[in-house]
Amino acid sequence: MHILLLGSGGREHALAWKIAASPLVTKLWCAPGNAGIAREAECVALDVADHAAVIAFCETNKVELVVVGPETPLAAGIVDDLTAAGIKAFGPGKEAAQLEGSKGFTKDLCSEFNIPTGAYRRFDNAADALAYVRAQGAPIVVKADGLAAGKGVVVAMTLLEAEAAIAMMFEGAFGAAGAEVVIEEFLTGREISFFALCDGETAIPLASAQDHKRVFDHDQGPNTGGMGAYSPTPFVTPEVHDQIMSRIILPTVAGMKSRGMPFRGVLYAGVMLTEQGPKLFEYNVRFGDPECQVLMMRMMSDVVPAFMAACDGELRHFNLRWYDEPALTVVMAAKGYPGDYKKGTRIDGLDDAGKIDGVEIFHAGTVAKDGAIFANGGRVLNVCAMGKTVREAQARAYQAIDRINWPDGFCRRDIAWQAIEVEKTSQ
Numbered sequence: 001m002h003i004l005l006l007g008s009g010g011r012e013h014a015l016a017w018k019i020a021a022s023p024l025v026t027k028l029w030c031a032p033g034n035a036g037i038a039r040e041a042e043c044v045a046l047d048v049a050d051h052a053a054v055i056a057f058c059e060t061n062k063v064e065l066v067v068v069g070p071e072t073p074l075a076a077g078i079v080d081d082l083t084a085a086g087i088k089a090f091g092p093g094k095e096a097a098q099l100e101g102s103k104g105f106t107k108d109l110c111s112e113f114n115i116p117t118g119a120y121r122r123f124d125n126a127a128d129a130l131a132y133v134r135a136q137g138a139p140i141v142v143k144a145d146g147l148a149a150g151k152g153v154v155v156a157m158t159l160l161e162a163e164a165a166i167a168m169m170f171e172g173a174f175g176a177a178g179a180e181v182v183i184e185e186f187l188t189g190r191e192i193s194f195f196a197l198c199d200g201e202t203a204i205p206l207a208s209a210q211d212h213k214r215v216f217d218h219d220q221g222p223n224t225g226g227m228g229a230y231s232p233t234p235f236v237t238p239e240v241h242d243q244i245m246s247r248i249i250l251p252t253v254a255g256m257k258s259r260g261m262p263f264r265g266v267l268y269a270g271v272m273l274t275e276q277g278p279k280l281f282e283y284n285v286r287f288g289d290p291e292c293q294v295l296m297m298r299m300m301s302d303v304v305p306a307f308m309a310a311c312d313g314e315l316r317h318f319n320l321r322w323y324d325e326p327a328l329t330v331v332m333a334a335k336g337y338p339g340d341y342k343k344g345t346r347i348d349g350l351d352d353a354g355k356i357d358g359v360e361i362f363h364a365g366t367v368a369k370d371g372a373i374f375a376n377g378g379r380v381l382n383v384c385a386m387g388k389t390v391r392e393a394q395a396r397a398y399q400a401i402d403r404i405n406w407p408d409g410f411c412r413r414d415i416a417w418q419a420i421e422v423e424k425t426s427q
């Protein structure tokens with residue numbers, strides 16, 4: 001099979017690594033890719049926003065499956081355009097991608113199909129939104145309706161912060177994405193990520209994971225795209241798993257089908273485990289980054305037939321197998337991230353680090369120049385490891401990190417601390 005993967009981050013490196021391992025694949029391209037992905041796939045300088053160019057590439061190269069990593073091309077309808085051109089593509093169409101592209105859309109779906117989530121209201125003007133938060137009080141959550149590169153959510157602990165967030169969004173900080181604002185009840189509890197592979201009708205749960213959004217150890221500092229993740233998480237017990245499937249995932253898939261916009265692809269639920277049970281606080285319509293990295297490490301089954309079955313509506317006949325061992329990933333970021341940071345700093349020692357047992361290093365933002373690797377983004381590397389326990393996986397990942405010589409990078413030193421605490425108390 002000829003496969004084209006779209007994207008350039010650590011998520012796509014993990015997908016490329018897993019796809020390239022499939023005996024079904026004879027050729028894999030990635031557009032645009034990065035220096036690490038280039039080890040698994042031929043990177044091509046295609047403009048992913050130019051759907052006609054992507055289609056022409058697929059036709060010329062007889063691509064039989066396109067796998068879309070990030071949300072932007074999904075929201076722009078690339079899957080619809082590829083499908084219309086007779087090319088199979090993994091991911092939701094534009095209408096179904098609204099589950100991520102419009103927070104108001106998702107909240108209305110939850111309310112129509114009784115999916116547990118925080119109370120909310122949608123607003124198209126600042127005056128009404130301000131009156132609402134003043135009546136509700138803080139803490140409260142203010143969200144830009146549209147895609148805002150992960151920055152459109154303000155968890156306001158005070159009324160002042162909520163008012164400032166509303167003003168900022170309606171003043172155009174996120175452009176059209178903030179023309180509508182959703183104000184949501186503040187949920188308390190443990191936050192987990194839940195993934196399901198969907199074919200429009202059937203949903204197969206993937207392994208559970210937990211990521212670490214704050215930039216510094218002990219969950220301090222500003223939110224980021226994710227500084228690390230591990231899988232499985234002990235907090236998704238079999239009971240919680242069943243509740244999430246039956247109360248959140250399955251009603252969503254059924255609801256989307258009944259609305260005439262069947263969801264195919266990876267549905268990623270951000271779930272808060274509250275005292276009243278699991279509640280949805282957001283959907284994404286693709287793999288999480290860095291959760292994808294640990295899921296791909298733990299997936300024993302070939303991923304390519306799973307993607308094909310999701311495209312073809314054949315998941316009801318499907319079964320995915322996983323390694324029991326936990327996997328963990330630590331993100332190495334450029335100093336300054338998630339604020340301003342330098343690009344182009346040199347990274348050494350990667351080959352040596354990759355030799356440690358159970359370790360795999362995925363590149364999130366790198367370029368190769370004259371045989372050396374240079375940072376090319378905020379989140380730059382994902383140092384992943386498997387182990388018999390989360391603690392062993394963590395020790396291996398940090399051992400690898402200590403072999404990486406990158407003075408301009410940093411990482412958290414406590415990834416998976418919650419799971420390690422549970423391991424310690426259960427020993």
Ligand code: AMP
Nearest residue numbers: 118141150153155184185186187281282
């Ligand atoms: P998002 O960009 O939607 O992933 O949201 C960023 C972060 O905001 C999430 O990871 C949560 O920690 C937090 N968050 C979002 N919605 C809520 C909510 N209703 N209550 C509490 N925290 C929330």
